[in-house]
Amino acid sequence: MSTFTIDTSTSRATPTPAPMKRLTVPAIRQAKGKAPLVMLTAYSIRMAQILDPHCDMLLVGDSLGQVIYGLPSTIPVSLDMMCAHGAAVVRGSYHALVVIDMPFGSYEESPEQAFRSAARVLKETGAAAVKLEGGEAMAETVAFLSARGIPVMGHVGLTPQAVNALGGYGARGRSDAEQAKLLRDAIAIDQAGAFAIVVEGVLEPIAVEMTHKIACPTIGIGASAACDGQVLVIDDMLGMFDRVPRFVKKFADLSSQIDAAVRQYAEDVRDRAFPTLDQTYQPKHPSNGLGKAE
Template sequence: MSTFTLDTATSRATPSPVPGKRMTVPSLKGRKQDGRTEQPIVMLTAYTMRMAQLLDPHCDLLLVGDSLGQVIYGLPSTVPVTLEMMCAHGAAVVRGSWHALVAVDMPFGSYEGSPEQAFASAARLMKETGCAAVKLEGGEAMVPTVRFLADRGIPVIGHVGLTPQAVNTLGGYGARGRSEAEAAKILADARAVADAGAFAIVAEGVLEGIATEITRAVPVPVIGIGASAECDGQVLVTEDMLGLFERTPRFVKRYDDLAARIGQAVEAYAAEVRERRFPTTDQTYRPKPA
């Protein structure tokens, strides 16, 4: 197994082989014993090699989320994201990590048509990126697809509750499960996806009580986002928790304010350039003494 670390003597991203062992699907699934996970699963999104390098030592699972549509490309939703985008970013994250299991989102339109379509898309993602798992959205309707993939050796993470790819049907990104019928549907979705062979499930944007009930109801780890501290793990969009955007979703805790710090650094750089105080002799090349 290899990791990719910075070698500043040569380039910004020169691979340096280091012995190590990645997290595996069985090891993550096995965290949950008798309905409880003693050591919660730490999961964050990553879209680039460098971010993967920084997150990898601290995470069990890195998700190359289709949220890259908004975070990286400035798209209005995840719907326009393509399989090519996911392949490119997934490969970068795998190259930048060695410890965490890397999972890649299957983008909208790449798996809903049929189990066979889903297998072709998932196989391409795994071949081109080196990832260990894929994630797809949907509940009971996706059961045949989840089972088809799992039976053919493709580890699947399910995704229930608020499913961003269905934003046009849902009418927005509000919390799900406020009615009894919707709450029952989300719970049934989670059970169905777990029974079909998903090794973990993301529960997004659901009322706390529903997330707790799902966690207790299924034998596989449930990873929450805008859900409950009682889930078997947590995931956030890294750029949100680092404070890189002005708007912070209600369920996000900002662990830093990188946007402000980056702005201050660039302001200082711009001032030095305009005043001809950068570069100095420390940053320029001069003839060597004879």
């Protein structure tokens, strides 16, 4: 295992962390069939600091395209974006394994292209692993990366980067043929060397069967509680958006709390009730108004 330390003297963004070992890829893989793994997305140092003590893995998801940048899908997300946010999350964590999404167009062309992109991500961020979408067609790439020291998390089922080909974000596995394809995809990525596989938006019986048939842990999102772990987009589960996928449980309603806080701030500013003496700096001695104490 490795440890991670951060400079605690520079700013409010770097509080002193509690001593703790960072989880490793082998530790995650060995969690198969044991206590469920906890995973959430993170895109910033402060959110990473808050989530880190509670999570086994932090995913710097390409969902940041929609959540952070307001893009219509994940497709426009760049390697530059992933590296910048990935580095921030690594700096803000010291316990969870950090996994970074490979954005669309950075790995599909060839295993060699995928290696160059993944190597850049790991070098620039300090993360432990990358995640890429796709089933049987990506098995060769997963094997190529794994054999060269780059841990890979797979992603099968509803794959957002393929939304144009899939025709939308509907659940996968409604036909016998699609169910068989999903199982082949999961098995192929597992056998290629993935240390875990995200299973997204599939009918629950398929998610359960996948979990039983592959050796690495399954991380469900819109799948089944029987998966070896779960992941959600942090902004969705904290209630930052009104519209979320049906598989999201809102564990908080932060958007309403933020709205109320900002409304109160705006009222206080307009009423000149803020700032008060407690939030301003006063001279130590009476002044003559010219900046000199009398």
